[in-house]
Amino acid sequence: MKMCPSQFVNYMHEYLDGDISREHEQELKHHLQACQDCQQHMHELSDTIAFIKSAAHIAAPPSFEDKVIKRLPKRKNSVGIKRWFRQHPVLVAAAVFCLFMSATLLGSFPNDDQFSVTKQPNLVVNGQTVIVPAGEVVKGDIVVKNGDIVIEGEVDGNVTVINGNYMASTAVVTGQVKEIDEAFGWLWYKIKKGFSDFTNMFE
Amino acid sequence: MDALVNKRIKQVLKGDQNAYADIVNLYQHKLYQVCFRMLSNKQEAEDIAQEAFIRAYINLHSYDQNRKFSTWLYRIATNLCIDRIRKKKPDYYLDAEVAGTEGLDMYSQIAADGQLPEEAVEQMELQDRIQYEISRLPDKYRSVIVLKYIEELSLLEISEILDMPLGTVKTRIHRGREALRKQLNNV
Numbered sequence: 001m002k003m004c005p006s007q008f009v010n011y012m013h014e015y016l017d018g019d020i021s022r023e024h025e026q027e028l029k030h031h032l033q034a035c036q037d038c039q040q041h042m043h044e045l046s047d048t049i050a051f052i053k054s055a056a057h058i059a060a061p062p063s064f065e066d067k068v069i070k071r072l073p074k075r076k077n078s079v080g081i082k083r084w085f086r087q088h089p090v091l092v093a094a095a096v097f098c099l100f101m102s103a104t105l106l107g108s109f110p111n112d113d114q115f116s117v118t119k120q121p122n123l124v125v126n127g128q129t130v131i132v133p134a135g136e137v138v139k140g141d142i143v144v145k146n147g148d149i150v151i152e153g154e155v156d157g158n159v160t161v162i163n164g165n166y167m168a169s170t171a172v173v174t175g176q177v178k179e180i181d182e183a184f185g186w187l188w189y190k191i192k193k194g195f196s197d198f199t200n201m202f203e
Numbered sequence: 204m205d206a207l208v209n210k211r212i213k214q215v216l217k218g219d220q221n222a223y224a225d226i227v228n229l230y231q232h233k234l235y236q237v238c239f240r241m242l243s244n245k246q247e248a249e250d251i252a253q254e255a256f257i258r259a260y261i262n263l264h265s266y267d268q269n270r271k272f273s274t275w276l277y278r279i280a281t282n283l284c285i286d287r288i289r290k291k292k293p294d295y296y297l298d299a300e301v302a303g304t305e306g307l308d309m310y311s312q313i314a315a316d317g318q319l320p321e322e323a324v325e326q327m328e329l330q331d332r333i334q335y336e337i338s339r340l341p342d343k344y345r346s347v348i349v350l351k352y353i354e355e356l357s358l359l360e361i362s363e364i365l366d367m368p369l370g371t372v373k374t375r376i377h378r379g380r381e382a383l384r385k386q387l388n389n390v
Contacts, residue, residue, distance in 0.1 A: 045384055060235035064249065
């Protein structure tokens with residue numbers, strides 16, 4: 001074994017790592033010139049590095065990429081949805097908002113089963129059926145809720161039937177006839193109304 | 204290259220599995236090489252390198268895109284290799300503490316259990332010989348030597364990959380070099 005102080009071996013490694021200080025390098029140089037054993041040691045270390053660095057590059061087998069891709073787990077749908085939720089908080093908020101809004105719109109849908117009709121002097125009400133008798137002329141609009149309307153005479157205005165049927169064979173209606181009987185129709189009606197209110201706000 | 208890799212990673216995170224093929228293509232040789240040098244077995248190296256890519260894919264959301272992707276990937280692969288080596292070996296390797304350079308002798312003695320006869324070693328082809336010598340290194344030196352001299356990574360990168368202080372990396376490289384030197388001069 002060598003008798004030299006072990007610091008010189010440390011200096012050799014510092015030198016090989018490329019982070020030796022100028023002073024240490026000088027010291028090492030002087031020492032190596034004087035000491036055969038350490039010179040030998042340094043040589044062996046350099047040879048060792050040269051030896052290991054002469055290792056050839058090794059390439060992965062040709063099918064490697066395909067095998068990896070085949071082994072990849074399929075992303076679960078729920079994971080994808082969760083991730084989507086996390087990545088699009090604004091859209092999620094908008095969706096929740098729409099959900100609540102439509103709930104309130106539908107909530108205002110008249111789901112009371114009460115029958116009602118616009119008061120007009122010459123209408124005949126028979127149970128839940130409103131009749132415009134033959135030969136009579138009704139002046140003004142008629143709105144029937146939760147009931148049917150049979151027009152045998154004439155109506156000089158709009159007829160709106162909510163949750164009911166409009167039955168007319170030979171009727172004469174000068175205005176528009178509207179039947180609103182499903183929730184979607186009601187919603188559409190509300191949306192149209194809401195939209196026109198909205199545009200009115202800017203005018 | 205980093206910009207391209209980050210772009211691919213974003214695509215994968217959005218659910219595009221095909222973008223991952225490009226990432227595998229870019230790093231497959233490096234990763235396979237590390238695994239092979241660590242494990243000295245083609246089949247095991249392929250298994251572990253594949254496993255590393257799959258783990259990286261599964262945990263891609265936890266990868267910090269401000270850091271180097273290759274470092275992260277190397278880290279997964281070296282951890283898997285070290286786990287594999289430990290499972291194969293009796294645990295006295297782990298318990299053996301090396302104090303100073305004297306400890307090296309103890310390590311090389313244990314490693315020498317699986318040593319080939321001298322004539323056999325001398326007749327080896329250079330490349331086989333290199334791998335043989337690497338495989339005889341204790342695994343804590345083997346990983347730093349492989350990363351430093353086969354993959355040619357900086358000490359700083361190695362310290363990130365192995366998650367240990369720079370000083371420890373240097374110490375292990377010094378001891379690894381000494382261990383290799385002794386192995387080569389014993390023959």
